[in-house]
Amino acid sequence: MKKFSHYFLPHPQTHQKAHLLSWHFLLIYLLLFMLLRVGLDLVSIYQPGVLGVAANINMQRVIEETNRERQQKGFPPLVENPNLAAAARAKAANMFEENYWAHFSPTGKDPWGFITKSGYKFVYAGENLAKNFQTSEEVVQAWMNSSSHRDNLLNSKYQEIGIAVVDGTLQGQQTTLVVQMFGTPYTKAAVPQSAPQTDLVGKKVSLDMAPAEVGPASQTKEPSQVVPNREMVVAGSNIQSALSLNKPLIDPVALTKTVSLIFMGLISILLLLDLIILRRRGVFRISSHHLAHLSFLAVSGAAILASNSGDILQGLTYLR
Numbered sequence: 001m002k003k004f005s006h007y008f009l010p011h012p013q014t015h016q017k018a019h020l021l022s023w024h025f026l027l028i029y030l031l032l033f034m035l036l037r038v039g040l041d042l043v044s045i046y047q048p049g050v051l052g053v054a055a056n057i058n059m060q061r062v063i064e065e066t067n068r069e070r071q072q073k074g075f076p077p078l079v080e081n082p083n084l085a086a087a088a089r090a091k092a093a094n095m096f097e098e099n100y101w102a103h104f105s106p107t108g109k110d111p112w113g114f115i116t117k118s119g120y121k122f123v124y125a126g127e128n129l130a131k132n133f134q135t136s137e138e139v140v141q142a143w144m145n146s147s148s149h150r151d152n153l154l155n156s157k158y159q160e161i162g163i164a165v166v167d168g169t170l171q172g173q174q175t176t177l178v179v180q181m182f183g184t185p186y187t188k189a190a191v192p193q194s195a196p197q198t199d200l201v202g203k204k205v206s207l208d209m210a211p212a213e214v215g216p217a218s219q220t221k222e223p224s225q226v227v228p229n230r231e232m233v234v235a236g237s238n239i240q241s242a243l244s245l246n247k248p249l250i251d252p253v254a255l256t257k258t259v260s261l262i263f264m265g266l267i268s269i270l271l272l273l274d275l276i277i278l279r280r281r282g283v284f285r286i287s288s289h290h291l292a293h294l295s296f297l298a299v300s301g302a303a304i305l306a307s308n309s310g311d312i313l314q315g316l317t318y319l320r
Contacts, residue, residue: 020267020270021267040252053133053174055133059165061136063078063161079160081161087162091114091164096170124183125181127179133178143312149312162183
């Protein structure tokens with residue numbers, strides 16, 4: 001029993017650190033954490049759909065939060081448009097079908113193509129993307145924390161909006177994609193003189209795309225045109241039943257955070273015990289830096305707790 005206690009408490013004669021604080025065990029902790037990460041990567045490759053994030057995101061709530069941010073900054077609210085919503089759904093389905101996480105698909109499809117194919121003729125347009133968030137509020141807040149996404153949300157040129165929230169398997173993990181399309185309908189009075197450009201985080205490049213045809217502007221959504229708040233992807237090999245999407249998933253980010261906090265908590269407790277026992281014994285160990293180590297662990301733990309599993313891309317804007 002006394003020997004077992006040496007794993008947790010400093011040695012009673014030599015006052016050496018507990019075995020679980022030795023560099024041998026610290027190396028073991030690191031190896032276990034690396035094995036966990038490798039294991040999760042292998043699961044995502046060989047068992048796609050097992051890993052994922054359980055989300056509760058509502059399209060109407062995303063629109064409400066977007067308009068709330070706009071109104072707080074003095075911009076008019078955006079009006080929901082069914083054509084933009086259809087373009088957002090088509091973009092999400094294509095991302096699952098071609099298995100990519102980007103504004104432009106591997107086969108060269110761009111966001112503006114999805115918008116024009118939906119029948120929406122536009123002068124200005126933009127796209128925001130998000131995945132792996134748990135709530136609508138987290139999505140909009142993440143966009144507001146990103147300069148390029150915030151520029152889209154608060155763009156005074158936009159008049160209309162379309163949202164898609166789609167569940168599916170992307171790159172081996174079940175996820176919820178959020179696609180946000182912005183637009184201003186094309187009218188003769190709104191035709192600008194400058195050439196088409198795409199603005200990606202302040203960097204403008206020419207976009208090889210024919211101007212939208214002159215025609216009636218897309219109609220905003222009537223009350224009868226209700227779009228479901230959540231959809232299941234129906235693209236290619238990623239088709240899944242509603243039942244399978246509701247099955248409990250392993251959240252890789254939550255699991256990694258939990259394991260990290262357990263290891264950090266164990267080390268913190270052992271350091272506190274080491275500090276208290278040595279002080280009671282009146283022993284000073286030159287190699288000990290208890291307060292520095294505990295402070296580092298506290299800051300690291302707080303950073304882990306504050307982090308979330310969500311991911312966003314740079315906001316994309318189309319200017320004529």
